[in-house]
Amino acid sequence: MANPLLVFRVGYMKTYDGIDEIVGGGAYVEENGEGGEMWNFRYEAGRCYGFVMTKDITRKYAKKKRFAGINLKRIDPTQKWRENESLPGVDIVYIAKHPDGGQVVIGWYRNATVFHKAYRKRRGRPKMGDWAGLDYLCEVDADDALLVQERDRDFRVPHGKGFIGQSNVWYPDEGNPEALRIVDRLRKYIGGSTGTRVNPTQGKRGGKWSKPNKDLVTQIEQAAVALAEKHYKQQGYAVKSVERDNRGWDIEVRKGKEVLYVEVKGHIGNVIQFELTPNEYLRLQEHHSRYRVCVLRNATSNGNELEIYAPKVVDKYWVLQRLDKPGEIRFNEQVAAKAFEAVLP
Known part of the structure; x- marks a missing residue:
């Protein structure tokens, strides 16, 4: 078709x-x-x-x-x-x-x-x-x-x-x-x-682009997490990595009685677009007062501006609102399902 x-x-x-x-x-x-x-x-x-x-x-x-x-x-x-x-x-x-x-x-x-x-x-x-x-x-x-x-x-x-x-x-x-x-x-x-x-892969103002490979994706993720950890340490937080624990966020930060759950998203370019796993999206809603999403643009080009967002319900839908100045990230919720063959009586 x-x-x-x-x-x-x-x-x-x-x-x-x-x-x-x-x-x-x-x-x-x-x-x-x-x-x-x-x-x-x-x-x-x-x-x-x-x-x-x-x-x-x-x-x-x-x-x-x-x-x-x-x-x-x-x-x-x-x-x-x-x-x-x-x-x-x-x-x-x-x-x-x-x-x-x-x-x-x-x-x-x-x-x-x-x-x-x-x-x-x-x-x-x-x-x-x-x-x-x-x-x-x-x-x-x-x-x-x-x-x-x-x-x-x-x-x-x-x-x-x-x-x-x-x-x-x-x-x-x-x-x-x-x-x-x-x-x-x-x-x-x-x-x-x-x-x-x-197909102009070489624009007059830009270089040639290609799809990011696995190593590049890892590099982007590591750069973003490192900057997020550095930011919170400079703010006096104790930082703990929990990326491998499948908790729905990447790092936990603590200062006194305050505990924040921080998910980190790095980007190769200037456009913010990312997916939250079902677990991440569920935890965002469950722990919305403590949940933060840190975004790093241009992660492979020495990007150093970390944008921090917090979840909020606006018009019955979850959004992420930037904390330091006006800015909002919206979600398109998608429903997925896994199929399996049933055993009939």
Whole structure:
């Protein structure tokens, strides 16, 4: 069965790996000369993070803008989607208005993960001229993100009512035969073998990335734990490692009558994304007043800013809130089950 397919219309650029000249893409880009899509094909620790401007749904007198995001019900109406839940296995085709006229395919993601009606945020890299925070509403393994070289952007897509380009996000209408023909052409294009597409593992501002191996994962974990232990020792706590005890946290710290259970998460890049095991998530809730999660970004690049979060219930859902300044990590709860063959009487 083919993956669901979406089409995102963005501003036109050469490389999409940082701030550079961008044209088209809607009113915001035209007015400001910049847009969140400028980073759509930058490789970040083996991943790419996608942005497209969606409809402004800010309510009257709201304190800050809010945008529609992607409606996963348009892709899978059988599910009861909650905001920020994710759907993997989606193909995304990026198009832009060519300076010479017409809309062309500039790149695509295969097997991307898309979030329901939500943007997530990652840190920018100030030394590269990035914005402080970069929004994204989908992500993909870097090996599945391909950018078409500018000289080869000759796959044109139609524009008009019911077709691509009336809005920045196009959900193919299965009841429209012409739309289905366009989808078929796009699928063949992104799935075909051709020399006109490139997978830019070397961006003009970044190095070549590869998937972290087991040794690198261990290095990241050790760097994060070492920094967490150092932090708490400097605060006057006695520190004990319990990583091998399967307690649901990595270290225990004590100072007088105060005892904290600390889980540590290291990251190779700038984006916070991690999983809690069922045991860790259970202990987080059970010991929420004592539980802490320490996060270290850029662990292999001499990262030294330890972020400490504590669990809290917000709107009936568990979140992690940063202790020293505003910041929040949210969870997507997932239910798993193991199957076994039963012995029948």
